[in-house]
Amino acid sequence: MSSSLLGILIMCAGVLCLALGDAVSKWLGGTYDPIQIIFFRTLVSLPLIALLARWRGGWAALRTRRPGVHLLRGLIFTGTMFCFVTGLTLLPLAETTAIAFAAPLFVTLLSGPLLNERVAAVPFAASLVGFAGVLIVVRPGAAGFQWGALIVIGAAVCYALMMITARRYGGKERLWAMVFYATLVPLVVSALLLPGVWRTPQGLHWLGFVGSGVLGMGAVSFITLAFRYAPAALAAPFDYTAMVWAVLLGWWLWGEVPDVWVFVGAGVIIASGLAIALHERRVAVKARPSST
Template identity: 45%
Template sequence: MTGTAATVAARDPMPGIAAMCAGVACLCVNDAFAKALTEGYSPLQILFLRSLIALPFAAAIAVGTGGPQALVSRRPLAHLARGGLVIAAALMFFTSFRYLGLAEATGLIFVAPIFITALSALVLREPVGWRRWLAVAAGFAGVLIVVRPGAAAFQPASVLPVLAALFYAVLMLSARWLDARESVWTMQLWLVGSSVLLSGLAVGFVWTPVPAGDLWAFGCIALFGTLGMTLITQAFRMAPAVVIAPLDYTALLWATGFGWLFWQEVPDRATAVGAAVIVASGVFIMIRERRAAG
């Protein structure tokens, strides 16, 4: 175990657990606002305004933690490509809110860690044992339970969160394109900035005037999205990943609660069972990867 890892492991994990749970809750608030705004705005416009408002916050955090040099990247084109992946994932996910319940969309996007494991083996040629391949198969079976292709209850929009998860998985793996000397805050800043640039090129085609009464909602998306990512990043610095990572799935509780409270959404049995299978598969993969690394 490295010195840094040993230091993290030796700390009291409760602050990290609290930060992770709070960060996940913030991201779910972000999603709830996004779902509400999709009733009147294009997902592209929501993404553009969220990123534009969040950009000064991301810059302030980067400079505050790493100094002015944190604004500079050695791989700007790689960041631009990653910005495209962010836009693709967010557009798929936000669009799904128009047709799916918040809990259903959230449950399906949790297939991302399963995609990451599969792509690591198939594309990056990393070793993945038979147990993790079995968990990958179980995770995709969970997706089929939720989506129910061929059944009367099948909704084509159910594919959108799955595609969003795929783009998100590629985004996570693409971090290897970046210079290892860049801090996580520099990466986050350039990700937000590239999202502003790329979405800004097309947002004029779908722009809807924003009345003053809706500006606070866009501000909340930027605030809770930035705060959520900051808290989650700090959580992984405060406690071991094996303790922190599974807490990401508490988002299902928040998504179910918000969906019921604001839209009277109640997940059906198939959605609940499929989401449980996806979560169990993801947690198992995390545990196996931790053992393999340790």
């Protein structure tokens, strides 16, 4: 098996973990507050992240000189998780997933004012087309419109800010430090808010809370590992396989059957994301030093 094929398979495994984790969170969201779901998810994930960091680079991998940056990223990630889990409880799984795909589009538009990066015409136009796809899924003003869609868009914006801060500080901070503190802050915030929403888990719900954290950590690990075996431009597009899992899991577990406009909108969003990824790959290839 080639290295690239292995990377793609690992990427698909990571995306499957994400989709399963989302399904578990949606299931738990029918009974528990999103704050409690975030608390258990981060409570389970954080020790696993620490162990992986210890294995990959020792405890030094968690050292940082920018605690303020990590606090900011952690608060943004808290908002991401809260909005997304809330959205899962209000919308079908496939629709939530489709709207969340807008995050890279927000990265393209926000990288200009926040990173002082010049946004080329192709990714800018692709982003606008992608937002048209979001409108197709959300359909503001239509009878099927739900305000939960705006909450998921909020999650996409927050996640885009996470990616932007990762781009800005990723070369200055260790990878596992960024992952660790981005998980620690939501754990602390949710722990502080937990007494006001606590509900004692029953039966299989305990397994669900633990499974959600394990799946979340599995997703991060697999996706990170995938980029060690396959080029980013080759592996990243397979993130969109999440839509397949979302449709299947939503249908199997809740009898959710997305209408044609969700598929059309998702297709437009995915095509826009792929166009941006392809453009970035071409730019990177042109910027690569020549061997001659």
